Amino acid sequence: MRAARLLSLLLLLQNRGRLTADELAAELGVSARTVYRDVDSLISAGVPVYGDAGHGGGYQLVGGYRTRLTGLHADEAESLFLAGLPGAADDLGLGEVLAAAQLKLTAALPAPLRERDGRIRERFHLDALGWYREKDSPPVLVALAEAVWNQRRIQVRYRRWAKPQEVERELDPYGLVLKAGVWYLVAAVDGTVRTYRVSSILRLDVGEDGFERPDGFDLTAHWQDYLAAYDARRLRLQACVRIAPSLLAALPDRLDAALVRAVEASAGPPDRDGWVTATLPLESVDLAVPALLSLGPEIEVLSPEELRRKIAKTAAAVLDRYRPADAAAPLEDAGDRSSTPAVTVASSWSAARTPKP
Known part of the structure; x- marks a missing residue:
C-alpha cells in the first residue's frame, strides 16, 4: 500500500x-x-x-524530471477500458482520437492484459443516455469544445425561457458537462459563473481573445454545488402528504432522487393503516397537480389547502370528461364493478378528510 x-x-x-x-x-x-x-x-x-x-x-x-514507473496493474488497465465514453467522444469530435488511443494502449499492454481488454469489451457496455431520450448532439458542440480547450472567449445567441427569449451573451467558457445525455456549458458572464444548455445556443462565434480561468476552479465541484442549488431553487413548495405502503416502496421508480431523499428524511412512523406522513418538496402548485395525480389514490395531500383544492378540482374535471353522455348511466362496466381510476382519484382528492395521525 x-x-x-x-x-x-x-x-x-x-x-x-x-x-x-x-x-x-x-x-x-x-x-x-x-x-x-x-x-x-x-x-x-x-x-x-x-x-x-x-x-x-x-x-x-526539479524541472524536467519524469518518472518511468508507468506500468499498469491488471485492475488499473481494466478500469481504463471501463472508463471510456465513446458516445461523448464522438459528440466532441474525438471519436477517432479515442479509438487510436485505445489501440495504442492495447498494443502496449502485455498479452494477459490485452486478453482482459477484449473480455471487458465483450461483457460491458456503457449507455449514459436516459430512457425515452434522443441523443443530444448540438451542431455547435465541436466548435464550443475547441473554445473551451483553447480558452477562447465566445459570443452566443441563446434561447431561454424568460423574456426576451433570445439574448446575446459574451462568455468565458470554463467547461462542458454531459448530464443524462444532455450537454451543458459552464461559463462566466460578467464575472458570474452560469450554466447554459448547449442545444439552446442558436449561434456561436469564437473570438480571438483569450481569458484567464480562475485559480483553483474545479468543474466537478462547481457542478455538484450547482445541482444542489438548483434543487433548492426549484423545490420551494413544501407539501405535507400521506403515502400508502405500496407507493412508498415504489417511490424511487416514480419520483426523482431529490424528492425520494426528502420523503425518506421526513417520514414519520406508519399509522394504523400503514400509511406514513412526510414532507414532499415541490416546484409549484400548478406543476405539482399533474405529478401528484399521476401517483393515483395512494397519496393524499394534507397541506397546503390550495394544493388540495386544485387537485380536487382537476380530478373532478377528469371525472366529468369521462362521464357517459347519459349522466345516470353507471361508470363501471357490467363485468367489472370496481371504480375506474378517474373515479378513485376524484373521490380520494375531493373528500374533505380529517388528517390521520
Whole structure:
C-alpha cells in the first residue's frame, strides 16, 4: 500500500506541478504528517523533490524530471477500458482520437492484459443516455469544445425561457458537462459563473481573445454545488402528504432522487393503516397537480389547502370528461364493478378528510 501511495504522490507532482502538503493529503486520503514522511522517503530514494516554505509554498519536482514507473496493474488497465465514453467522444469530435488511443494502449499492454481488454469489451457496455431520450448532439458542440480547450472567449445567441427569449451573451467558457445525455456549458458572464444548455445556443462565434480561468476552479465541484442549488431553487413548495405502503416502496421508480431523499428524511412512523406522513418538496402548485395525480389514490395531500383544492378540482374535471353522455348511466362496466381510476382519484382528492395521525 505504501509503495502504491509513494508512486501516486510522485505522479501527482509530475502531472500537476507544485502542490502543498494539505493538497497532497487530500488527494491521497492521508494526513499531512504522512505526506511529510512520504516526501522524505522519496528524497532518500534519490527522487529530486524540493519544497518551499511559507504562504504559497509546496512541493514540486526539479524541472524536467519524469518518472518511468508507468506500468499498469491488471485492475488499473481494466478500469481504463471501463472508463471510456465513446458516445461523448464522438459528440466532441474525438471519436477517432479515442479509438487510436485505445489501440495504442492495447498494443502496449502485455498479452494477459490485452486478453482482459477484449473480455471487458465483450461483457460491458456503457449507455449514459436516459430512457425515452434522443441523443443530444448540438451542431455547435465541436466548435464550443475547441473554445473551451483553447480558452477562447465566445459570443452566443441563446434561447431561454424568460423574456426576451433570445439574448446575446459574451462568455468565458470554463467547461462542458454531459448530464443524462444532455450537454451543458459552464461559463462566466460578467464575472458570474452560469450554466447554459448547449442545444439552446442558436449561434456561436469564437473570438480571438483569450481569458484567464480562475485559480483553483474545479468543474466537478462547481457542478455538484450547482445541482444542489438548483434543487433548492426549484423545490420551494413544501407539501405535507400521506403515502400508502405500496407507493412508498415504489417511490424511487416514480419520483426523482431529490424528492425520494426528502420523503425518506421526513417520514414519520406508519399509522394504523400503514400509511406514513412526510414532507414532499415541490416546484409549484400548478406543476405539482399533474405529478401528484399521476401517483393515483395512494397519496393524499394534507397541506397546503390550495394544493388540495386544485387537485380536487382537476380530478373532478377528469371525472366529468369521462362521464357517459347519459349522466345516470353507471361508470363501471357490467363485468367489472370496481371504480375506474378517474373515479378513485376524484373521490380520494375531493373528500374533505380529517388528517390521520
